[in-house]
Amino acid sequence: MPYPPEVLAAAGLVIFLGYTVFGITGFGSSITAMPLLAHLFPLRFAVPMMLFYDLASGLFVGAGNWRQIDRREIGRVVPYMFAGVVLGLTVLVGAPQRLLMVGLGASVLGHALYALLVRPRSAPIRPVWALPLGGLGGVFSALFGTGGPIYAIYLVRRIPDKSRLRASMSALISVNGLWRLAAFSAGGLYAQDGLLAAAALFAPCMLAGLFVGSRLHRRIPARHVIRLVWAILVVGGASLVVRGWSA
16 A cells, blocks of 8 residues: 555544544534545545445444435435536546645635634525535535535525434435445546555544444534534644645
8 A cells, every 4th residue: 555654544543533523413524534634645535535434424324214314305405416526526537636635625614614603593494505505515525525514504404303414414425425436436536556445444443433423422412523623624724725835
């Protein structure tokens, strides 16, 4: 594998952290892990690797709660999400690595500042918002693996029940993961040297994080975890912007 042991050890810890967050909240694994992984691996390597874990974790969390999935809301988002993934993959394959890092850093920083500074609204939004948010989530999930928070903006204000929301987010991430898996395979991203070996190597880290997060799900309010993660990601996003521009 073309990476030194210290890089692999750091990546394992990052993936464990990301999936602990996912186990608690039902989303947020990639947006937590990706800004840190981008300092260790190229984005064209990290994004398809994390996809395996997003898909596995979404199926794991959603499998035991499939009766609680809001299929109507998922069905509204999926068509626009599919189109967004195709657009995002086109940019991921063709854009320079430096610009991808700046884009990831800026998007994470923007998400984090919005989450920390803007008071969330609880009033329901109209179903028409599935179009822009589903499409934008598809673009960001293909580019950076960070579409989850965008989907959450829609689903949180359409599904008030916490358990139904968590199950529906997991189901949407699973559908998104299957579509990205097909698109990334067609785009040749899984032919990269060492990618499949790295995905297998870090799988125990993902499972351990998911186990810990699922145990903490009912003990720790998800909103406290999310605010802490956003605060950390302000630093992570800013560091990616600086590194990308100075490269």
